[in-house]
Amino acid sequence: MIDLLSTTFGQMPDARCPDRVPSNLHDTLMSGFAMLFFQHARLLEFQRKMRQRRGRCTLETLFGVHEVPSDTQRRDILDGVSPAVLRPLLPAWFAKVRRAGWAPAWPRPVPRGFHQGEYYSAMLAGSASFHSTAIQCPGC
Numbered sequence: 669m670i671d672l673l674s675t676t677f678g679q680m681p682d683a684r685c686p687d688r689v690p691s692n693l694h695d696t697l698m699s700g701f702a703m704l705f706f707q708h709a710r711l712l713e714f715q716r717k718m719r720q721r722r723g724r725c726t727l728e729t730l731f732g733v734h735e736v737p738s739d740t741q742r743r744d745i746l747d748g749v750s751p752a753v754l755r756p757l758l759p760a761w762f763a764k765v766r767r768a769g770w771a772p773a774w775p776r777p778v779p780r781g782f783h784q785g786e787y788y789s790a791m792l793a794g795s796a797s798f799h800s801t802a803i804q805c806p807g808c
Contacts, residue, residue: 699733715727
């Protein structure tokens with residue numbers, strides 16, 4: 669799943685001016701995912717401590733991030749990325765979940781109404797813990 673995210677993030681166009689970009693988009697997006705994965709809001713600080721203790725950080729080894737953006741840089745850059753670009757990932761990601769045998773644990777019923785039935789649910793957002801105050805979207 670990390671490889672699927674990394675490949676998708678690596679192919680996304682970066683509309684920012686390349687001369688003024690402190691971190692590349694792939695590393696920033698992967699760092700954002702890692703922040704949710706580790707449930708650690710101060711990711712850069714967390715990685716610095718890990719590098720001091722172990723000589724390397726998991727962002728490099730597990731997520732392929734070469735340049736860790738600061739927390740402020742990451743938030744500013746992520747605010748400019750539309751979540752719509754991630755929507756095509758969901759079917760591919762869920763196919764991997766099904767092949768791994770994890771899907772049977774996820775069905776949730778919608779007992780009544782037009783959309784009643786059984787659906788698979790997955791939480792992919794960290795908006796309860798980490799959110800932007802700089803942007804607003806119809807989904808917020």
